Amino acid sequence: MNYFRAPHLDSALEQLARRPLRIVCGATDCYAEPGAPSERADWLDISRIDTLRGISRQGDELRIGAATSWDAIDRSERLPASLREAARSIGSLQIRLQGTIGGNLCHASPVADGVPALLSLGASVELASLGGVRRLPLEQFLLGRRSTALRPDEILCAVLFDASVADQPSAFVKLANRDGTALAVVSAAVLLRWQPQGVLAQALVAVGGASEVPVRLRSLEAAMEGLRAGELPNAAQAATLGELAPIDDCRGSAAQRLGQARVAIRRALARCMEDGA
Ligand SMILES: Cc1cc2nc3c(=O)[nH]c(=O)nc-3n(C[C@H](O)[C@H](O)[C@H](O)COP(=O)(O)OP(=O)(O)OC[C@H]3O[C@@H](n4cnc5c(N)ncnc54)[C@H](O)[C@@H]3O)c2cc1C
Known part of the structure; x- marks a missing residue:
């Protein structure tokens, strides 16, 4: 097995253009996989590329470098509450110091905590290759x-979202089978935008752990728009959650996950409303 540690993005992209390489950043997912590291794979370590790290403002958007750790995200006061809560819920401190936002998205686990939080912020990802840079909404990625x-x-370089979301009430709720370091059974993230008259202008609601990948609940979002705060819990209770298609596995049955999704949404909504008040 060969192991390349790229000093900057250009050299990493040149290496990737020459032959297939397995990208590694914080390595918390890569090395946890059964049988990894594979002796047949050549590895490309991108964790020392400075331009992939950090949180900055870029015009009207916030930009988080793909190699930014969950600990750095948790500690950044300029980021939305929901994303910081998701960061804080990931693994132990050692995992949060090492694991990155880019690795969480590229691993694409149904229970990745970063994904519902970022979906509820309407985030996009920036992908680079020697041929150029392209941008995709996270939902399409x-x-x-x-x-x-x-x-x-390609390398995932950054996650971007509208900077104004940091001023809106948002919350992330993770339900697991035990306290401490545990993967979610389900999770929910909610962001609310209010009109000055106390009417809901926009709701963004995403659920993880209850479908192949975390998804936005667009029918619930549409049902809540135009309502007042007191009407939101009933709207959430009445929602069919038709976008969800949970599976049975060792952490929970499909029925349990559907029920817990409803609980997680209700709790996230309640936290947003406390925040908004
Ligand atoms: C004990 C333990 C507990 C955990 N708990 C949680 C938890 O509670 N919640 C949770 O969501 N996750 C959890 N994880 C999973 C993991 O820590 C996170 O998903 C983390 O964010 C992965 O980031 P990384 O940098 O370590 O990824 P890596 O392991 O380096 O990479 C993961 C995948 O993404 C690819 N990749 C990484 N970065 C890029 C990039 N910039 N461009 C292209 N491809 C890339 C790699 O090729 C690999 O396929 C846990 C893991 C462990 C070992």
Whole structure:
């Protein structure tokens, strides 16, 4: 096995253009996989590329470099509450210091905590290759369980979203089978935008762990728009959650996940409304 540590993005992209390489950043997902590291794979370590790290303002948007750790995201006061809560819920401190936002998205697990939080912010991803840079809404980047639109010669460079979301009430709720370091059974993230008259202008609601990849609940979002705060819990209770298609596995049955999705949404909504008040 060969191991390349790229000093900057250009050299990483040149290496990727020459032959298929397995990208590694914080390595918390890569090395946890059964059988990894494969002796047949050549690895490309992007964790020392400075331009892939950090949180900055770019015009009207916030930009988070793909190699930014969950600990750095948790500690950044300029980021929305929901994303910081998701960051704080990931693994132990050691995992949060090492694991990155880019790795979480590229691993594309149905229970990745970063994904619902970022979906509820309307985030996009920036993908680079020697051929140039392209941008995709996160929803289009995630194709299915462990499957993304990333091409073999591309690196995910950054996650971007409208900076104004940091001023809106938002919340992330994770339900797991035990306290401490545990993967979610389901999670929910909510962001609310209010009109000055106390009417809901926009709701963004995303659920993880109850479908192949975390999804936006657009029918619930549409049902809540135009309502007042007191009417939101009933709207959430009445929602069919038709976008969800949970599976049975060792952490929970499909029925349990559907029920827990409803609980997580209700709690996230309640936290947003406390925040908004
Ligand atoms: C003990 C433990 C507990 C955990 N708990 C949680 C948890 O509670 N919640 C949760 O969501 N996750 C959890 N994880 C999973 C993991 O820590 C996170 O998903 C983390 O964000 C992965 O980031 P990384 O940099 O370590 O990814 P890596 O392991 O380096 O990479 C993961 C995948 O993404 C690809 N990749 C990484 N960066 C890029 C990039 N910039 N461009 C293109 N491809 C890239 C790699 O090729 C690989 O396929 C846990 C893991 C462990 C070991």
